[in-house]
Amino acid sequence: MLKYALLGFLNYGPMSGYDLKQLMDQSTANFWHAKLSQIYVTLKALEAEDMITSSAVTQESRPDRRVYSITAKGKADLSKWVNTPDLEIAQSKEPFLLKLFFSAQISKENLLSQLRIQRDLHQKILERNKTELAAVIAQTTEQAPHLKKDALLWEATRRSGEIIDEAIIRWLDETIEIINKEF
Amino acid sequence: MLKYALLGFLNYGPMSGYDLKQLMDQSTANFWHAKLSQIYVTLKALEAEDMITSSAVTQESRPDRRVYSITAKGKADLSKWVNTPDLEIAQSKEPFLLKLFFSAQISKENLLSQLRIQRDLHQKILERNKTELAAVIAQTTEQAPHLKKDALLWEATRRSGEIIDEAIIRWLDETIEIINKEF
DNA sequence: TGATACATGTAAGGGGTTACATGATTTC
DNA sequence: GAAATCATGTAACCCCTTACATGTATCA
Numbered sequence: 001m002l003k004y005a006l007l008g009f010l011n012y013g014p015m016s017g018y019d020l021k022q023l024m025d026q027s028t029a030n031f032w033h034a035k036l037s038q039i040y041v042t043l044k045a046l047e048a049e050d051m052i053t054s055s056a057v058t059q060e061s062r063p064d065r066r067v068y069s070i071t072a073k074g075k076a077d078l079s080k081w082v083n084t085p086d087l088e089i090a091q092s093k094e095p096f097l098l099k100l101f102f103s104a105q106i107s108k109e110n111l112l113s114q115l116r117i118q119r120d121l122h123q124k125i126l127e128r129n130k131t132e133l134a135a136v137i138a139q140t141t142e143q144a145p146h147l148k149k150d151a152l153l154w155e156a157t158r159r160s161g162e163i164i165d166e167a168i169i170r171w172l173d174e175t176i177e178i179i180n181k182e183f
Numbered sequence: 184m185l186k187y188a189l190l191g192f193l194n195y196g197p198m199s200g201y202d203l204k205q206l207m208d209q210s211t212a213n214f215w216h217a218k219l220s221q222i223y224v225t226l227k228a229l230e231a232e233d234m235i236t237s238s239a240v241t242q243e244s245r246p247d248r249r250v251y252s253i254t255a256k257g258k259a260d261l262s263k264w265v266n267t268p269d270l271e272i273a274q275s276k277e278p279f280l281l282k283l284f285f286s287a288q289i290s291k292e293n294l295l296s297q298l299r300i301q302r303d304l305h306q307k308i309l310e311r312n313k314t315e316l317a318a319v320i321a322q323t324t325e326q327a328p329h330l331k332k333d334a335l336l337w338e339a340t341r342r343s344g345e346i347i348d349e350a351i352i353r354w355l356d357e358t359i360e361i362i363n364k365e366f
Numbered sequence: 367t368g369a370t371a372c373a374t375g376t377a378a379g380g381g382g383t384t385a386c387a388t389g390a391t392t393t394c
Numbered sequence: 395g396a397a398a399t400c401a402t403g404t405a406a407c408c409c410c411t412t413a414c415a416t417g418t419a420t421c422a
Binding site: 184185217218220221224225244245246 | 409410411412413416417418419
């Protein structure tokens with residue numbers, strides 16, 4: 001899938017692995033991420049498959065860059081992927097829920113502390129979502145009116161994060177109350 | 184982490200890899216899952232680490248079973264894990280959101296169709312959560328009153344899934360309306 | 367008669383993380 | 395003077411998925 005994230009971004013224009021990492025961290029971080037090392041490996045693989053091409057760009061006072069462009073074959077593959085519906089929900093793994101599931105033997109204080117830590121963490125992510133991330137999307141919409149449909153979808157994915165984090169915070173508040181009374 | 188899932192279940196009593204798989208599918212599937220092949224490999228590794236011990240059990244008219252028991256070392260490791268707070272949110276990957284993010288070029292009909300498919304899938308998971316999963320937990324609470332704290336936490340993890348899936352369905356409904364009007 | 371449940375395992379390959387290596391420039 | 399930014403890559407390792415192998419009993 002990282003493959004399609006890279007093709008998706010390169011479909012907007014040529015850029016380097018380093019650029020791709022930064023874009024991802026700014027836009028899709030809440031639902032898709034990758035390490036630089038893995039991005040470089042995947043770019044090599046995509047080039048070997050003729051999905052992208054690259055050229056070295058010499059810079060003064062900065063390290064050289066390798067800039068990648070999507071090919072017709074890459075565009076076709078990307079298009080096929082976005083057009084094909086996902087017919088199953090991807091099973092996810094939530095380490096905190098797993099830990100909570102097996103936490104019956106820990107102290108009430110530790111349990112409540114761990115729930116409050118989760119609440120704070122989700123609160124911070126939610127705040128960043130509603131400020132920084134919303135601003136990035138709003139800015140693109142203003143500066144590039146031809147990306148109107150794109151911005152609509154980017155905003156939908158941002159909203160998804162907002163709604164889900166709000167739900168998680170409500171659940172944590174509810175759970176803290178229940179543990180307080182009944183554990 | 185699968186390591187701790189296995190230790191966590193074995194802490195309730197000795198059982199086989201096959202049993203562990205079935206328990207996981209019934210209880211933690213929404214936030215933790217594993218293939219049988221991986222469970223068998225991990226059990227071997229845990230035994231090599233002296234976290235668990237095993238004995239072969241011969242059966243008539245069924246294949247032999249290998250039943251695992253948690254050791255004192257395993258219990259100590261499990262306890263350390265549940266007592267240590269997670270100080271960061273595990274970054275998750277959501278293939279559907281990634282696809283949606285890059286879907287600006289597909290047709291409105293395809294887009295709406297994909298959103299409705301997601302809605303149906305989440306609706307089904309939510310229904311199973313509120314019926315089957317809730318029943319499994321309620322049953323344990325009745326039959327094993329000494330697992331009261333455990334059942335409280337199991338119910339909390341189930342509630343988490345319920346609240347989040349409800350939020351996702353609301354988000355999908357909202358998004359379907361926006362796409363209908365503005366895409 | 368064919369599928370499903372029971373039951374355990376190995377092997378190949380894919381994707382990901384962590385650590386390491388290099389090196390100039392800019393910022394605190 | 396130290397840390398962060400820019401920039402690319404390799405190697406080791408870990409976890410996971412998919413496929414394969416084996417064999418009985420039960421159910422539709």
